[in-house]
Amino acid sequence: MLLTFDTATPLVxxxxxxxxxxxxxxVSELPMRHGEQLAPLVDTALREQGLVRQDLTAIGVGVGPGPFTGLRVGLVTARTLAYALEIPVYGVCTLDVLAVEAADSGAVAGPFAVATDxxxxxxxxxxxxADGVRLDGPVVDRPAELAAGLAAGLPVVGEGAVLYPEAFxxxxxxxxxxxGWLARVIAEERAELRDPEPLYLRRPDAVAPGTPKKVS
Incomplete structure (x- = not known):
């Protein structure tokens, strides 16, 4: 039994x-509470199927890109469970999962982009x-800057397109x-399977202070 989860967006x-x-x-009911909701959701899913954690044979986790805190919760949980159960863990770029869903569901019929918040x-x-295979990216920038590099009329999947309709x-x-689509991607090997390491495209907001300046 493959267990998958993604914490790269506000919802788990x-x-x-x-x-x-x-x-x-x-799917979690409350946004931005990854640490509180991930473990209970995993336990609920297993219990509803009459399973225990020892029935798991592999774990899959979205590696982002996404906010530092949410990604950390998912990746630490995935690595900890895999280590304790002695089973493999696979990471997948979160944008790749959206791309495969868009391609397989018929939402797109040709090349497209994925944009997330x-x-x-x-x-x-x-x-x-058109098959959901990544051609370029991911990158991070302001919507207008990224939109300027896309072909006119290119469909854009993801919350980023909804949040910034003037650009997309x-x-x-x-x-x-x-x-669910993350699980399909892993089971069918539809995208690159990565180590369970966070795909950060920029530094976190909180950084260690630098060396203090000498007072002359």
Whole structure:
């Protein structure tokens, strides 16, 4: 049984995949409470399927890009569970999951981009072919700057397109990643499987202070 979850956006999403299909998927009700909600959602999904953690055979986790705090919760949980249960853990770029869902669901019929909210009035963006295979990115910048580099009329998937319609007027498809689609991506090897390390595109807000200046 494959357990997957993503904490790269304000909401936590958790899913179970039995090797053939997704058998359970849950999404948190409250945003920005990753640490409080991830473990209970995992336990609920397992309990509802009559499973325990020892029934898990692998773990998949979204590696972002996304805010530092949310990503850390998901990745630490994934690594800890995998270590304790002695099972493999796979990381997948969160934008790749949205891309595969958009391609397979018919939301796009040709090349497209995925844009997610990076806060600070910026977005994370990557481009994909019609099958959801990444061509370039991800990068982070202001929406107008990134939109200027896209072909006119290129469809854009993800919450970034919804938040900034003036930059991305051709918004389509899913807005936030689904752990169910993350499970499908891993089971079918539809995207690069990475080490469970955070995909940060910029430094966190909190940084260690530098060496104090000498007082003359």
């Amino acid at each position: 999403t958790v899913a179970l995949h039995d090797g053939d299909e997704v058998v359970r998927e849950l 990076a806060r600070r009035k910026e977005v994370y963006l990557a481009t994909y072919d 007027p051709d918004a389509v498809g899913p807005t936030r990643p689904s752990a």
